Amino acid sequence: MSAPDFQTPAHSIQFLSQCIDQTVVLRGWVANKREGKGIVFILLRDGTGFCQCVVSSGSSNDAFLEIAQSVSLETALVIKGLVRADEKQMGGLEIQVNQIDIVGESDNYPIAKKEHGIEFLMDQRHLWLRSSRQWAIMRIRNTIIFSIHEYFQQAGFVQMDAPVFTSNACEGTSTLFETEFYGEQAFLSQSGQLYGEAMAMAMGKIYTFGPTFRAEKSKTRRHLSEFWMIEPEMAFCDIFQNMNCIESFLHFVVKKVLLNCKTELESIGRDTKILESSLGGFPRMTYDQAVRIIKGEENVEGINSIESLQNELSSTTLKLQSIQEEIAVRERNLAQPGLKKGEIAFHQGKIVQLKQDKNDTEENLRNIPQWIDSAKNFTYGSDFGGSDETVLTRLFDRPVMVYDWPHEIKAFYLKRNPEDSRFARGVDVLAPEGYGEIVGGGERETDAQLLSEKIHAHNLPMESFGWYLDLRRYGSVPHAGFGLGLERLVTWVCKLKHVRESIPFPRMYGRLTP
RNA sequence: UCCUUGAUAGCUCAGCUGGUUAGAGCAAUUGACUGUUAAUCAAUAGGUCGUUGGUUCGAGCCCAACUCAGGGAGCCA
16 A cells, blocks of 8 residues: 555646646545456546546456455545546546555445435435535536526626625515614615616626525425526616517527536436527516416417316326336235345336335326416406416426516516506516526616605615616616526526436525524 | 425334334444445344323323414515
8 A cells, every 4th residue: 555646746647638648647536346256446526527437357457456356335435547438437437446545534435326205314414515516516516606607797797796685675575684784784685786776887787696585485386485586787777678688698608508418417307408409589478378377278379288288287187197007016026935135126116116216206297287277267467376377387398588567566666668568678588497587677667756755655664775766876787687596597598307407506495503 | 574395323223003022224333345436235222102181990192371393474685
């Protein structure tokens, strides 16, 4: 055994394909290990990728083989070896190891090489982040963050951030986290948008990028208590220019992910068809039209929302039946005598999977009728619920933009449609595949009088908005912007089941650690 | 806050209508095997059935309350 080598610059697994037939040094952790007599296969991960390293008596001396046999999951290693092309392997290559040294041992790593429940994994989030799926998601998240900056910086926006401590509930709707600021009551920011408006009047085009807090005790797959939001704001901009900006911005980000994250998308099994079709123009519709579609009064390319839901309901019922039949068949197979251990394990594994499927399907069967109900009985004038968004977006293969909302249900600062004052010039972008709202924005009200009235009507403390009204007194211009929920975008791009997988350490109702 | 589903070994789950000593796979430990892809095979060890109370000759299973978690509603990016 030698001292671990920290001096030689290590190679990144990411770029190993450029080092075929060369000797390289890798530093990383054991992601998996399999062994036979006189041969050990170590799947090494170094943060940039995964690579199989083979230690055998042929390529390495016995002392190193013994070390390789002794390593356990997540042992930290320095490995020196020869890069060999091998089509069968992940990344098309593997390492013939000449030298292996342990840097840090790892006994009884809690996350096993099998499926785990979500609660257990969340308790182990600090370790779960090491697994390949989480690795891929975080790499995609990183690409999204970087391309967001790239897009806005290239387009001449200046990043200027809003404060996290605020003195008031700026929109007066959501529940805020209360805290204390030198003896004064303060809240954690739920949006930097009002500040964004002030900064846009100083810079022309700005964007904020920071954490945002919502204290609703919400327990759904699309909600987090703490999340990251990007809020661009543009002076001299109306709602239609705003929608153009949203569209070209999302195109840019999705294109970058498709281009730079092929491995990652593949490793999480993301079908990229919808991402590709999302590079086309987004359908734009008014609230009125969207309501007609939800209620089934207007079809989208011949498809009726209610009918398609009912079809889904009957196909889900059939699916449940076939799952139950398959479970029964497998259980009968299991009951036969003289099965090999491997066969038993195989059938049991399938049954566990099928039962999971069955639970999900039953969940859908409970939910879909409620959605049909809520779509049919949608009351004109109210906001869309999660199910209404699902009903609408499943008819499209790309994000949908809904604008001109009844002003009563939208924030006070949104501009009225000058041609029809019942509507406010807000826009929501709804992601396809059931993911719902990823962007909310709109053109801002410039009429100081109307704004004051709205602030009164919403029972908001006028004294907190003096500075905001100043923006309308000194060189007021048409302006617009939007807020993008980073995690919701990541969740949709990766097609995750739950938004909590899209952030390294999620904070939500009932979850403050790790 | 409301509706709904659940809590059994370190993990994932069985456990039928209440009935002897609560089971399996994975992980762990020991051994076998020179090309494995969640490797395989053999053996060992591993449990106060979420908590409290109740019904019963007898409770993992029935009842009540509570705690925690999944999903949904509301609210929201």
